[in-house]
Amino acid sequence: MLWLIQLLFPLALLLWLAFLPARHMPTRIFQSFGIAAILLGLHLAGLWITPPWWTPWIYWGLFAIAVSRVWRMQTRPDFAAVDYALILFWAGLSGFGGWVSMQALDARTPPPGEIVDLAAPLVAGRYYVTNGGSREIVSSHLRTLPRATIGQRNYWGQSYGVDITAMNRWGLMASEPTMVLAPCAGRVVRAHSGEADGGPVDLTSPTARAGNYALIRCGHFDILLAHFRKGSLPVAPGDLVRQGQPIGALGNSGASDMPHLHIHAQRPGTAAAPFSGKPVPMRIDGRYLVRGDML
Template identity: 40%
Template structure:
């Protein structure tokens, strides 16, 4: 995973920017497609990748460097005014071809990521902010599998997905600490090193607690429990929908089945229990599961938090902020 992150979120963007700055096309058409191709590819990376690792603001830095490179070439670089209208020579045409590939890839993936901002064709459940305090980044969310890995469980042909299908439109949150980093270190083992660990959670709607678990252990990163997938969790029945908050901190859950809660009542804290490879909050909405069926096997519903359909890369601040 770390090698993939370094390749796609560091090495490739830096190589693209170095190419734009050091080897700009020698023609007007070539430069136009080079600028468009590199810009589209960087935009797609910004929308598709999880930028909690290395840091959420890095795509903005890349965008600023890209814009500066284009402006520098157009206004300052000597000889630009003498550029030919079309590429000339083998390298110039090869450069244009590479730019066209980047434009195609960036355009396609960027469009798919933007399509994920449209709510899916299911009812949308409106809830309030589930966080008491803090700054949070959406790790997975949206209506396209490119930005929301949970959507793979919509495939009913895969038997092992059926007990989990209620979480198909879930939203996962990382926490952000000083300077926008999610943790103290690249991927520390200690759960306390993560900004979200211990973040207070509150009821995002008024309802009844239908399930709660409080005794599952919080694992060191990247260990997980693939059997007890929710770990410590709370399931709230709000109207005709259920809201599931999972991977909570051991011993922090403050409610029990049958409790009535009001919007904003304390529920517990974010932890790293269950099928979680690092501390984060998993939250989703679903129809109640059939009697005797697994608890998150109900029909999946979409979530709007404080009126927003959140997608990978979006930010949310806790109520106390």
């Protein structure tokens, strides 16, 4: 469904503009602005894995070609009832695209309060942020923030989490193993490494969604790194780790639909629900990461 929205919908709008432009100039202006607003909203808030992150730039190129073509075409002076309907339609698309864009831009501002600074949790490479930011439109993790259900309370700590996917030189998901590094110096308070990639997940468990994971206490905060590949975790509870130390390989265990690293900061949770602590926003290498960012 996602690739339909991000691939077919923009292409349909661009083909409409290029080959069936509005016949009246005011309507054509609204058409151009409506399509531009939708492209901007998708560019800023879309999850660009399939198709890859560079796809929106192709859309902008096609949009520029279409606009330069249709604005040289003749228009009709008469104004029919269909033009009023089309203006309302394109104005609605402009408003929706503008709202999505503003939400995505506003998500780049961290929530107020304390913030944790961490080092890069992955070896040097190409990475794409699939979840992150202070608005739900770019981060599904914020769904646990209300604490209205048991599941939300058990995983409250992950509300400001970030998901990072490794990419190859073509902008597609990398297939080679990627090493995860400790983003801070601390002590491992919990660890689990027995889950297979893509295995079943007990959704009622307070930890199973993380799959294979390491929970590191760095000062007053707990840092969770999750979804490791089975058998790749060399640390155990009680181990001391240094910043930059390899602690596992990026995987797809737990509640995960693609190989990626989940990382979040929180105040310590309870023994029964270790990810239930108060969520804390993070900066990684000085950056507050939002969906669409590249590392």
